[in-house]
Amino acid sequence: MSIAHNENLIEIHNVSYAYATELVLKDVSFVVHRGDYLGIVGPNGGGKTTMLKIILGLLTPTSGEVRVFGTPSNRFKHRSALGYVPQNVAGIERHFPATVEEVVAMGRYAQVGMFHRLKKNDYAIIERSLEQVGMANYRQRLIGDLSGGQLQRVFIARALAAEPEVLILDEPTVGVDVHHQEQFYALLRKLNTTLDLTLILVSHDLDIVAKETTELACINQTITYHGSPAEFVESGLVEKVYGPTVQRVAHHHV
């Protein structure tokens, strides 16, 4: 059973999205409540990332409506309320000359605004974010010298530095080894329970999502399931969505 949270933070109503003529999402509706830990799963090409980009405001749906904190997404101005943690390795230049602290500081930039410098208060928030992810001792390290798992913590700290209410993570543990994955998901649980941060975790990894999250949405063009993760696994829908040869071998660590 999921916890009853009443406040709707993100509402998706009959959203469809097409790239040129190819329909990627069709009539998708779901709601994210405050305090939820929602896992979005589904096969590759099923529309998970597109859904994420729509929530983040990077894509505009072809039809349907997205409301963020009650405001239609295209008019939603308080962007920092949605913290975003991008995919780990992809797209990030590891040779970029930046320290851990410089990267986490980026999380404050939108709040501080153009023409302004970071103030004492901003540095206190940066410090706190680093402590929350256990990376405070690495602040002067260059990001190129970090492991995949450490870099991912830095990205979470960057998102936390914007003081978000929802944290959205896109395949966060791709390229992170199993041991560090466990630490990583423990950190997410802590953020969800102790800070009451709402989490949306997009992953192809069904076992992890079923184990960690309190809500699960399976997207394969349409929403094929939305509810408790345990019931999803029991329902036998897994094979229906992913096909009978579903790859669940990778996480059978003894």
Add this chain to the structure above:
Amino acid sequence: MNNLFEYSFIVRGFEAGIIIAIIAPLIGIFLVLRRYSLMADTLAHTSLVGVALGLLTGLSPLVTAVITATASSVIIERLRHSKRIYGESALALFLSGSLAIAIVLINLANGFKTSLFSYLFGSIVTVQQSDLIIISILGVVVVVALLSVYKELVYISFDEESAQVSGLRTRLINQLLIILAAVTIAIAIPIVGILLISALIVIPVVTALQLKKSFKWTLVWAEIFSVSSVVIGIIAAFYLHISAGAAIILSALSFFIVTFIFHNRLKAQR
């Protein structure tokens, strides 16, 4: 040996050169990190159209170069953003296209070969008093504009998508960066020359990147390499009677080679 500061043109050359040397890495660090180095070369070639127009019409080639480079930068960024052609193809179109236009203009005029030569390779004698005023004013404008969006540019260069999601106005800031790059390149032409300006923008930054420092210190080192190269280059140009642009780029290149070798040595020792 003559004292080089006895000559007013050389003092002007130094003043203009140091202004350019300070701005070049500020622009360069963002162009290099965003894999946009070719942009500098392209904008330099579009400036050549302006220089040719200026020499043809009798207007200040510096002013006309600033205009053509800035106008091209806006169109290139639009084309790139429209995604109707690849970003790199847009650069290639402008690079060769503007060179062709400039050559035709030069053919038509057929009379300014000597001054054109100094615009191509840079010269310490090209900088007029009026040029120095324009370079100073535009130099200050570029520095102030860059510093006011500096932190946003750092974020966008590192992770454009996250920067956009966080609420930064990435498109506006990208456009601003390209316009400032165009202005910088155009005002650098009298000293460094069209064919060599992109090297001054890129090489000191690439040298500083070898040192593996934080963003802030990478920029500081790039400034040190850039200003030193320009000062050494101008002095060498004066005493050895060689092109200023070439002398500047050769000193920048020497810094790169020394840094590259020493840094790898140090790494090997550890």
